[in-house]
Amino acid sequence: MIRVYFIGLFILITVIIANVIAAKLQLKSWYALLDGLTNSSPLSDLLTLKDSLWLFILYPLILGLGAVVANLLYLKICSS
Numbered sequence: 001m002i003r004v005y006f007i008g009l010f011i012l013i014t015v016i017i018a019n020v021i022a023a024k025l026q027l028k029s030w031y032a033l034l035d036g037l038t039n040s041s042p043l044s045d046l047l048t049l050k051d052s053l054w055l056f057i058l059y060p061l062i063l064g065l066g067a068v069v070a071n072l073l074y075l076k077i078c079s080s
Protein backbone atom coordinates (compact mmCIF):
# COMPACT_ATOMS: atom_id res chain seq x y z
CA MET A 1 0.00 0.00 0.00
CA ILE A 2 2.89 2.37 0.75
CA ARG A 3 4.29 1.70 -2.73
CA VAL A 4 1.01 2.72 -4.40
CA TYR A 5 0.83 5.85 -2.22
CA PHE A 6 4.44 6.80 -3.07
CA ILE A 7 3.86 6.33 -6.80
CA GLY A 8 0.61 8.32 -6.59
CA LEU A 9 2.36 11.23 -4.88
CA PHE A 10 5.12 11.18 -7.46
CA ILE A 11 2.57 11.20 -10.31
CA LEU A 12 0.79 14.13 -8.65
CA ILE A 13 4.05 16.09 -8.53
CA THR A 14 4.66 15.16 -12.18
CA VAL A 15 1.18 16.42 -13.12
CA ILE A 16 1.78 19.75 -11.39
CA ILE A 17 5.11 20.21 -13.17
CA ALA A 18 3.61 19.19 -16.54
CA ASN A 19 0.75 21.67 -16.11
CA VAL A 20 3.20 24.48 -15.28
CA ILE A 21 5.20 23.64 -18.39
CA ALA A 22 2.01 23.54 -20.48
CA ALA A 23 0.99 26.97 -19.20
CA LYS A 24 4.43 28.43 -19.96
CA LEU A 25 4.27 26.99 -23.50
CA GLN A 26 0.66 28.19 -23.89
CA LEU A 27 -0.67 24.68 -24.40
CA LYS A 28 -4.20 23.68 -23.45
CA SER A 29 -4.68 21.62 -20.34
CA TRP A 30 -7.41 19.05 -19.80
CA TYR A 31 -9.15 21.59 -17.58
CA ALA A 32 -9.28 24.18 -20.36
CA LEU A 33 -10.47 21.59 -22.86
CA LEU A 34 -13.28 20.34 -20.61
CA ASP A 35 -14.27 23.90 -19.74
CA GLY A 36 -14.53 24.73 -23.44
CA LEU A 37 -16.60 21.62 -24.10
CA THR A 38 -19.03 22.50 -21.30
CA ASN A 39 -19.51 25.89 -22.98
CA SER A 40 -20.66 24.00 -26.12
CA SER A 41 -17.66 25.07 -28.18
CA PRO A 42 -16.84 22.79 -31.11
CA LEU A 43 -13.78 20.62 -30.53
CA SER A 44 -12.14 21.91 -33.71
CA ASP A 45 -12.25 25.46 -32.29
CA LEU A 46 -10.72 24.38 -28.99
CA LEU A 47 -7.72 22.34 -30.07
CA THR A 48 -4.85 23.10 -32.39
CA LEU A 49 -2.54 20.38 -33.65
CA LYS A 50 0.00 21.42 -31.02
CA ASP A 51 -2.61 21.12 -28.25
CA SER A 52 -3.75 17.74 -29.53
CA LEU A 53 -0.20 16.36 -29.61
CA TRP A 54 0.33 17.63 -26.08
CA LEU A 55 -2.91 16.28 -24.60
CA PHE A 56 -3.09 12.93 -26.34
CA ILE A 57 0.57 11.93 -26.77
CA LEU A 58 3.08 13.91 -24.70
CA TYR A 59 1.05 14.40 -21.51
CA PRO A 60 0.21 10.70 -21.05
CA LEU A 61 3.82 9.77 -21.86
CA ILE A 62 5.11 12.21 -19.23
CA LEU A 63 2.72 10.85 -16.61
CA GLY A 64 3.64 7.26 -17.48
CA LEU A 65 7.31 8.14 -17.25
CA GLY A 66 6.63 9.70 -13.84
CA ALA A 67 5.06 6.43 -12.68
CA VAL A 68 8.01 4.39 -13.96
CA VAL A 69 10.53 6.69 -12.27
CA ALA A 70 8.52 6.58 -9.03
CA ASN A 71 8.47 2.79 -9.09
CA LEU A 72 12.23 2.64 -9.70
CA LEU A 73 12.86 5.11 -6.86
CA TYR A 74 10.64 3.12 -4.53
CA LEU A 75 12.43 -0.12 -5.37
CA LYS A 76 15.80 1.54 -4.87
CA ILE A 77 14.80 3.07 -1.53
CA CYS A 78 13.18 -0.11 -0.18
CA SER A 79 15.91 -2.48 -1.33
CA SER A 80 18.52 -0.61 0.75
